[in-house]
Amino acid sequence: MDKPKIGTCWLDGCSGCHMSLLDADEAIIGVLKKADIVFGPLVDAQEWPVGVDVAVIEGAVSSQDDLKLARTARARSKVVVALGDCAVTGNVPSMRNGIPTRKLLERVFVEGSTEGRGVPTDGVPALLKQASPLQEAIKVDVHVPGCPPKPGAILQVLTDLLEGREPGLGGKLRFG
Ligand code: SF4
Numbered sequence: 001m002d003k004p005k006i007g008t009c010w011l012d013g014c015s016g017c018h019m020s021l022l023d024a025d026e027a028i029i030g031v032l033k034k035a036d037i038v039f040g041p042l043v044d045a046q047e048w049p050v051g052v053d054v055a056v057i058e059g060a061v062s063s064q065d066d067l068k069l070a071r072t073a074r075a076r077s078k079v080v081v082a083l084g085d086c087a088v089t090g091n092v093p094s095m096r097n098g099i100p101t102r103k104l105l106e107r108v109f110v111e112g113s114t115e116g117r118g119v120p121t122d123g124v125p126a127l128l129k130q131a132s133p134l135q136e137a138i139k140v141d142v143h144v145p146g147c148p149p150k151p152g153a154i155l156q157v158l159t160d161l162l163e164g165r166e167p168g169l170g171g172k173l174r175f176g
Contacts, residue, residue: 004053004162006031007039007073008083011066012093012131013059015041017084017148021056024151031155034162052077054161056154060086060093061137063125074138079161082134083154085147092147093131101127142167 010018018041021028038052039045048055048069055077061067074080085091096104105119105127134140144157153169160167 002036004035005038005049005051006035006054006056006158007048007052007077008037008056009040009048009058009069009073011057011059011070011087011134012062013084013086014092015058017058017086017146017154020084020146020148020151021154024155027151027155031158031162034159048072048076050076053079054158055080056083056158057081057087057134058083059134060090060131061128061134062093062131063127065125067128067137070134070138079141080134080138081142081144081157081161082140083144084149085145087134087140088143088145090131090133094133097130101129144169 008018008021035053037043038049039047040056052073055073057070057073057080059066061070082088086093090097099107109119110117135143142157142161144153146153156169157167
């Protein structure tokens, strides 16, 4: 029988939540015995596959590319997990939300640049007006807060989901 499939991605995040998963070290082997990771930074797949059982998504939704990937992951996955405070609340990426997008880009790429001044137009995803928590863009089934969440919390949620239990963080729940 095929093993359940896990996909992971990061949107507007620092990759710290994925690093926290890797910090689980050999405990990840227990997850890999139960499931295959079919999409993510460590997997050479170019497109989110159809038929994913658990989607683990880090980061806020800040750009058109983020929105597209979040919607694709939602449409092709049974369960979506918002991983970390950026995905759960908007956290650091949402600090820009009080600044109009144009002004923000000019501050960074024109006023804040000493050479090659100019807002890039090529190869840079278009920013959305606001950086939003994942749940404002797509339906989220499980929230795992923390900046980053502890490795044990991530493993607990994955193990619960893979073994058919309602995920429970219990004493592992934390923000920040
Ligand atoms: S929640 Fe913290 S560790 Fe995770 S992506 Fe956001 S800033 Fe990085």
